[in-house]
Amino acid sequence: MKIRITVLCDNLVCRLAGSGEHGFSVFIETDKGNYLFDTGSGHSIVGNSLVFCKDLRTIRKIFLSHGHYDHTGGLPEVLKIRGKVSVHAHPDIFLERIAVIKEKTKEIKRFVGIPFKKSYLESLGANFIFNTKFVEVEKGISLTGQVPRKTPFEKPDPRLFTEVNGKINQDILLDDQSLILDSKKGLILILGCAHSGMINIINHVINKTKKEKIYAILGGTHLDFLTAEQLEKSIEFLKKIEVEKIGVSHCTGLKAAFRLQQEFGDRFFYGCVGGVLEV
Template sequence: MEALMIYDNYTTNEKIIHGWGFSCLLDGHILFDTGENGSKLLKNLNSLDVTLNDITDIVISHDHWDHQGGLWALLDKRTGINVYSCPGFSQEFKDKVKNLNGNLIELTGLTEISTGIYSTGEIIGTYKEGPISEQVIICNTKEGMSVVTGCAHPGIISIVDKAVELFPDQDLNTLMGGFHLYKSSEKEAEAVYSKLKEYGFKNYGGTHCTGDFAKQFNTFEIAAGTRIVL
C-alpha cells in the first residue's frame, strides 16, 4: 500500500509546494487531512497526477486549520464525498461540510474505512488547556501495522499505545506524520523518540509539526511529494 505525501511543511522538489500542514493520500484514494490551503492542495494533487475523482473518502484528523483548511476547495469541486470527522469537532466545521454537500460521518470508535485502512475513531487530547478531538489512521498490510498521525495532540506515545491496544497481534511497520514536538526542546524530543524506538517500528517518519530535529531520528525522507510503501 502506498502513502503519498500531498502536503507538508517540507517538500521534495520545487514542483511540489510546501506549506504549514499535512495531507497524505493512502492507497491512491483515501485522503487523510488537507493541509492549510485549498489552492496549494489542488496544485499538488495535480502535480502528483491525482485526479479528484480518484479520491473516494476524506478523513480529517482534527479540526485545526492546517489539517482541514484545504477541504473547502476540494468539496467545492467534489460534492457528495464522504468526510470522516469526530463528534468533538466544532459545529462550524460540521455545518460547513454539510453546506458544501459533503457526506459527514462522525466516528467514535475503530472503523475500517477501506480494506486494511482504519480510523482509530475519536481520541481526546488536550490543546491550549481545553479538550481536543483527534483521529489517527492505522494501515494493516502484510508488512504489519503502520500508524499515520495528523498532529498527535493526544501525545504520540499515547497514540501508539492506543494503536497497539487495538491491534495487539500486528508487527509494527511504519510510524509517520505529525508528532507535535516542534515546541519541545531537543532533549525532550530525544526522550520521546527513544521511547518510540522502544516499540520497534521498522520505519520512523516524523514531519509537519514534529520539528526540524525529526530528520536526525527519522529512518526515511518524508516531505510533500514523497511516496512511502506501507
C-alpha cells in the same frame, strides 16, 4: 493490501515541483481505491494533486485528524472537485479554537479552528460520519477514535485553547485521531498532529488491533515543544517497538526531526511534499 501514500501538503517540499504550506495532507492509493487524510490549509492541495497526478475525483473517503485549519482548510476545494463524499471525523472538530501566543508583555489570540461552517461543507457534498471510538471503516482501514492519555509527559500543547460563550479553556483536543492501514509488512500509522501524544497513540493502536508490528509511522508528531529529556524518552519507545520506517512531517519541528534522523538513519525520512511511502 498494497499501499502507496503521497504527501500532498506539508511545510517543506522534497521534489523539484510542488508547493509548501503550513499544513498536512496525504493521498492514499490502495487495492480498494483512493483515500484522503486531511486537506492542509487550502493553499496547495489542488495544485499539488495536479503536479503529482493524484486525481481528487477518485477519492472514496476523506479522513480528518482533528479540527484545526491546517488540516481542514483545503476541504472546500477538494469537495468542489470530488462532490458528494463521506468525511470521517470526531464530532468535536467544529469547536471554536484559538491559539494564544505570548510576546513579551502581550498575548496574541488567533483563531485556529475549521474556517468553515458544517452546513457550508455539506452544501458542497460532505457527508459527515462522526466517531469517538476506534472503528474499522473498511477491512484493513481503521480510525483510532479518542486516545487515552496515559504517558505522563505527553501533555496538551499549552498554546491551544477552546472558546465557548466567551469562556476560554485549555484545549485537550479529544478529537485528535489517527489512521491505521494494515499492510503486508505490518501496520502503517498516519498521524495528523499527534495531539494525543505519539506514545499514547501507538499503545492505543496496539491495544485495539492486537497487533504489535508497526511497520511505519508517517505525519506530524508534535514533538517540537518537548524537553530534550522527553524527546529522548519518545525515541527510546520507538526503538523498543522496532518501527522500520519513521516519516515525520509538519509539526514535528526541525530539531526533533534532526534528532530522529541521527538516531534512526536510513529508517528515517521526512514526509514532505511529494514524498512517497510504498508497501
